[in-house]
């Protein structure tokens with residue numbers, strides 16, 4: 455019955471699409487094009503999928519609440535008419551929508567679905583460009599083009615009239631164009647695709663919640679949806695009939711996309727979650743991600759995930775880089791944390807040599823304090839390390855640079871020591887909130903012997919050691935006699951100490 459559409463209904467639908475365009479997302483078409491052009495993509499995506507499955511299971515079983523992950527964004531505006539050169543205000547309105555939707559502080563949230571979750575992901579316009587200069591996080595460029603094809607991706611290429619992406623390991627690139635061909639509102643590239651085209655694209659009428667944003671797509675949810683794809687979410691109906699999966703366990707199955715706001719729609723034997731950002735409902739109808747979607751997105755951003763460098767990027771910190779003297783570090787003039795002070799959202803404090811910013815639910819780690827003036831900054835950890843050469847035979851412990859990343863040879867392969875350009879090894883990562891009673895440090899680092907010593911005001915601390923793939927390699931219930939690391943291969947590890955509901959993490963190198 456449902457499949458039998460009469461001629462008159464068809465004419466009605468046709469008339470309807472002329473007056474009110476249906477939501478149409480080009481992400482699956484983009485994936486199909488890429489699969490045809492890139493023979494390695496399927497395998498890379500399968501690898502990401504198996505890592506994600508493991509990581510999601512880990513996130514589901516650990517009841518530790520995660521830290522806020524902040525993603526630096528650059529918006530490239532491509533316009534022909536001056537009205538398409540959207541205002542900074544419209545761009546900021548989109549950032550505000552993303553921050554509300556991914557933190558579940560959107561005013562239209564409700565309790566219809568109990569699995570709705572705060573994804574604990576925030577977005578900021580970049581403050582530092584790829585060459586280290588201060589930036590607004592916005593680029594603007596005129597083009598005579600009246601529309602852009604999603605299959606050609608020319609908006610992402612400077613030599614083809616667009617703007618090439620800023621380093622996609624450090625920035626989420628968003629292109630806002632006058633029009634995408636074929637009535638597409640926006641599209642995204644899934645994790646695993648080419649670095650040259652990574653990011654999301656939206657038409658200006660579907661971007662932000664003011665200015666040229668057009669009803670019923672004027673609440674910024676097109677970008678919320680596309681960024682969901684960028685972070686590995688599929689459409690909630692699994693892009694197929696009942697039984698097709700979106701790889702998320704707590705979303706109901708649905709037979710197809712829903713449009714408008716069909717809140718009473720049921721298919722596949724259950725109520726459809728038309729309010730989910732990954733359906734095709736109108737902006738005003740959408741209001742949630744689920745807990746399962748949250749874990750799936752965070753899996754690509756956390757350690758070992760394919761977008762982990764983006765999750766750790768500090769491009770929203772206006773810090774000076776490079777050698778020479780600095781005019782004051784990021785912690786300059788920031789007061790030390792004081793447990794008896796009440797802090798408002800946005801306030802910054804320094805604790806244990808680390809800068810923190812107050813968020814609506816806790817503290818976000820903005821990274822270690824940088825040089826506080828006078829003196830030179832610490833060197834690039836890749837300085838003096840030779841580039842990888844496939845015809846050289848390397849012994850265990852040898853270091854090389856490849857793709858702007860430092861690697862060290864282990865007995866079984868290569869250990870990733872992180873991106874060049876910053877000296878983050880030995881820095882705290884994902885530490886607990888300032889004011890935690892536990893003080894902890896590990897030594898020697900790097901550790902050459904069998905024992906990693908732990909200095910702490912509490913020896914009854916359970917610990918877990920994970921490798922850079924996020925796999926648990928060791929654990930124990932107290933650290934009074936140090937931690938036996940004799941079984942670990944050479945490489946970089948994280949040791950996590952659990953304190954009540956938070957974890958403290960230290961990096962160490964086994965030599």
Ligand SMILES: [Zn+2]
Pocket residue numbers: 479480481679680683689
């Ligand atoms: Zn989509």
